[in-house]
Amino acid sequence: MGTIIELKGVNLWYEKGKPNEVHALKNIDLKIEHGNYVAFFGPSGCGKTSMLYSISGIDRFQEGQVLVNGKDISSLSNQELSIFRQTGIGIVFQQFNLVPSLTVLKNVSLPMLFVGVHSKKAEEEAMRLLERLEIAKFANRYPYELSGGQQQRVGIARALANNPPIIIADEPLGNLDSVNAKIVLDFLRELNEKDGRTIIMVTHEAWSLKDSKTIFHMKDGKILNREDIDENNVVDSVINRLHEQMGDMSDDKNQDKPNIIKEKVSIRILANILLKGYSIEEVSRFGEIVNTFFDGQIKVNDLKKLIQKPFKEGGLSLRKKRASYITSYLESLMTMRELVCSTYKNLEKDPKMNIYKRVVDLRYWIIEGYRGKLTEMQMKAIDQVIEDRLRNNIAQEKVAEVLSLNNKKFGAGLSFRASSIIAEKLELLLSTDQNKEDCQD
Amino acid sequence: MDKKSKIKILLIDDDAMNCIYFKDIFWMHDKDNNYDVSVLNTIREAEKLLEDEENKPNIIFLDTLIPEEKEKNDVNSQIDRSYNFAKKIKKDKKFSDIRLVIYSSQRDSRIKKYFSKIKLDGFIFKGDLLPKEIIDFTNKIHGNDN
Secondary structure: OOEEEEEEEEEEEEOOOOOOOEEEEEEEEEEEEOOOEEEEEOOOOOOHHHHHHHHOOOOOOOEEEEEEOOEEHHHOOHHHHHHHHHHOEEEEOOOOOOOOOOOHHHHHHHHHHHOOOOHHHHHHHHHHHHHHOOOHHHOOOOHHHOOHHHHHHHHHHHHHOOOOOEEEEEOOOOOOOHHHHHHHHHHHHHHHHOOOOEEEEEEOOHHHHOOOOEEEEEEOOEEEEEEEOOOOOHHHHHHHHHHHHHHHHOHHHOOOOHHHHOOOOOHHHHHHHHOOOOOHHHHHHHHHHHHHHHOOOOOHHHHHHHHHOOHHHOOOOOOHHHHHHHHHHHHHHHHHHHHHHHHHHHHHHOOOOOOHHHHHHHHHHHHOOOOOOOOHHHHHHHHHHHHHHHOOOOOHHHHHHHHHOOHHHOOOOOOHHHHHHHHHHHHHHHOHHHHHHHHHO | OOHHHOEEEEEEOOOHHHHHHHHHHHHHHOOOOOEEEEEEOOHHHHHHHHOOHHHOOOEEEEOOOOOOOOOOOOHHHHHHHHHHHHHHHHHOHHHOOOEEEEEEOOOOHHHHHHHOOOOOOEEEEOOOOOHHHHHHHHHHHHOOOO
C-alpha cells in the first residue's frame, strides 16, 4: 500500500503567543496508507480533532508539512484548500452539520454544485447515494424531520458526494444510540473494504475501534504509539483500549485532572438531567465549565455565552434556547445550594431548630418537572426524607428506597424511576462533602 | 510513475476555480498516478507553449469561452478563437498525436454542433461528469481503460 497522507514535523498552536496559548499538536510524524482504516484514539483534549482538522486543511498548522498524495497542502491558498476538501475528502461530523433550510436531497447535492457539477447530474448522484444509505424515501424532507441516526446517514451520503478517496469521521457516533452507531460503523467498514477508500476516524469510544486496522494512540498533543491490528489481535486490542479508557475515567489515575477530583457539584447527576446522549468529551467539558461557574470564576452571563460557543473554542455548541434553559437551571441550583449551605450552618449552631420552611422550598425545586400528581401524604413523605437527609439521619443510598416504599411503611409510594430522579436531585443539592466544606469557609 | 513517463494533460481555461478543481481531480482521484496536469489561461499562452515540440501534451482539454487580452471578447469571437485553435491542432501533422477534448462551459447544443465539424476526440459539457467519471473518460480516450 502506498502512502496517501504523510505528516512531517507538524506543530499546531491555537492562540499562539497569547496567554491562553495551546500547543495542540507536538512534532507529529506519521504515515497513512492508501485504503487503510485508521483511528486516532485518546482522552479528551489530546489533539485528535486538531489532527483531523490539520489533515483536511481546516486548521492551518504553523510548522511542518502535511502531504496528501505527495502534495504539501500547507502551500495551498484558502480557495485551493476549500476545493480540495470538496473533491478529495468527505467529512462526517458528530453534529451532522446539515443545512437546516435545505432538503435532504439538496444537502447531499451541495458539495457537487459547489465544484460546478450541473444541478440535474448532482441530484441524480445524490439520489443514488441516498439509495445506497437506504434513506432515499427521506429525499424531500428537511433535516429536522429526521432522527439523529437518519441525519447521520444523510451526513455520510453528503460526505460521499464527489466520490472522495478519503473519508474523515470526527466522532461520528457521538450523537447516536447503539443501533444507529452500529449502522454507521458497518457503513464505514463497507466504504473501506468494498470501495477501497481510506477511512480516518477520531474517537474516544473504545468499542468503535473494532474495524480499525491502525490505531494511533494520542495524549497531550503527541502520538504515543502506532498499533497495527490484524485478525489475531483485534479482540485483545479493543479490550486493552476499554481498560485504557476506564483508567482515564477512574479517580486514582486522574491526578492530571484536578477538576474531576475537586468537583463542586455532581457532574454525573447534572449530565444525566441536562445532557442526555452527549459524548464523554462533551460531558467532561460541561463539567469543567460548571465547576468554574460554581467556583465563582464566571458569572451567569459568561456561562450562557460560553456554552453556546463552538466546542473547538472551549464551549459546548449549544443553541441559544438550550443554553438559556441550562443556565437558569444551574442558577437556580446555585441558589438552592446556598439555602442548603445556610441550613447546615444554622443546624450546626442549633441542631433542634425548625427547618420545615426550608425543606418545603427545597422540595418545590426538587419536584419541579415531575409530571405525575403528588398527594398531600406523598409530599409530606418527601419532606420527611429531605429533612432526614439534611439532619444526616438517613444515608444517601437509602433515599430512593425510602421514597419508593408505600405510605404504610412511611414511604412516598413513588415509582422506582421517580424515586431515583428525586434522590439524584436531592443529592445534587447536598452533594459532595465539598459543599459542606465550602459552607464552612 | 515518474514525471517523464506520465501522460501529459493540458487544460486551457480561464476559470480559476475550474482550473483548481480539474487539477484536484487528477491529484486525488487518479489512483494510478498516470497523469501530469498543467493549466494555461489563454490560447495565446498555449500556442506559445506548443512552439516547442518538447512541451507537447498528450491530451488537451479546451474551453470554448476564453477571453484574450487586446482581442475582441464577445461570445462569438471567443468561441471562434477556440474553434480555430482546435482546427489547427487537428489539421497540423506535427500535432496529430495530441488528443483534443472540448470542455465547454457553455451548455448549448449549438456549440457542440459547431465543433462537430472538427474531428474531435471528445466533447464534454462542464458539470456533466463527476470527478471519477472524468478520470474514466480520460483513460478511455487515451486507451488506458483496460
